[in-house]
Amino acid sequence: xxxxxxxxxxxxxxxxxxxxxxxxxxxxxxxxxxxxxxxDAFDKYTLWSLNAAAVANIxxxxxxxxxxxxxxxxxxPPHYREVGNLMDQFISVVHENWxxxxxxxxxxxxxxxxMNWIHPFIEGNGRxxxxxxxxxxxxxAGGLLPGRKIVPERIRENREPxxxxxxxxDRHWEDGDFDVSELAAYLEGLLKAQLEDI
Numbered sequence: 348x349x350x351x352x353x354x355x356x357x358x359x360x361x362x363x364x365x366x367x368x369x370x371x372x373x374x375x376x377x378x379x380x381x382x383x384x385x386x387d388a389f390d391k392y393t394l395w396s397l398n399a400a401a402v403a404n405i406x407x408x409x410x411x412x413x414x415x416x417x418x419x420x421x422x423x424p425p426h427y428r429e430v431g432n433l434m435d436q437f438i439s440v441v442h443e444n445w446x447x448x449x450x451x452x453x454x455x456x457x458x459x460x461x462m463n464w465i466h467p468f469i470e471g472n473g474r475x476x477x478x479x480x481x482x483x484x485x486x487x488a489g490g491l492l493p494g495r496k497i498v499p500e501r502i503r504e505n506r507e508p509x510x511x512x513x514x515x516x517d518r519h520w521e522d523g524d525f526d527v528s529e530l531a532a533y534l535e536g537l538l539k540a541q542l543e544d545i
Contacts, residue, residue: 406470494541
């Protein structure tokens with residue numbers, strides 16, 4: 348069962364907002380589990396659950412990796428046959444660098460960029476990438492963070508700097524470099540704003 352945006356845009360938007368609230372509740376639970384289990388709790392099953400919550404009743408294939416081509420503006424994500432392997436590599440990079448990279452937003456920035464670049468789901472990729480990013484921010488910080496408005500909400504409010512930082516990471520990648528520093532700096536500013544808004 349799902350509703351299409353064209354059927355009733357206002358109703359669709361309301362369902363999306365309810366889904367985000369449910370996703371944030373689930374995200375808080377996942378972070379608590381992560382604090383108990385360590386970074387190995389960040390896995391594809393967590394991401395599948397976060398995606399399923401984000402797209403409930405608006406997409407029928409929520410919570411599983413896509414098995415068809417998808418196009419996102421000027422970005423052409425990898426072939427769907429590569430998605431599983433690319434996501435395994437992505438998660439491995441996070442796990443293998445967890446104790447090596449101390450910067451509070453570098454690995455979250457990597458997660459935000461890489462998930463958007465792979466675009467592993469049919470729907471809800473941005474919402475799931477932002478949730479994964481915030482999961483890693485909280486894990487680096489040692490638990491759920493205070494603030495009236497969390498980083499994913501702040502990204503949604505002003506997307507242009509977010510898109511610009513994603514494009515910068517894409518350009519570095521196309522040039523054969525791996526650099527998410529602009530995205531990490533952007534997230535650092537949002538995190539600071541969240542923590543000041545208690």
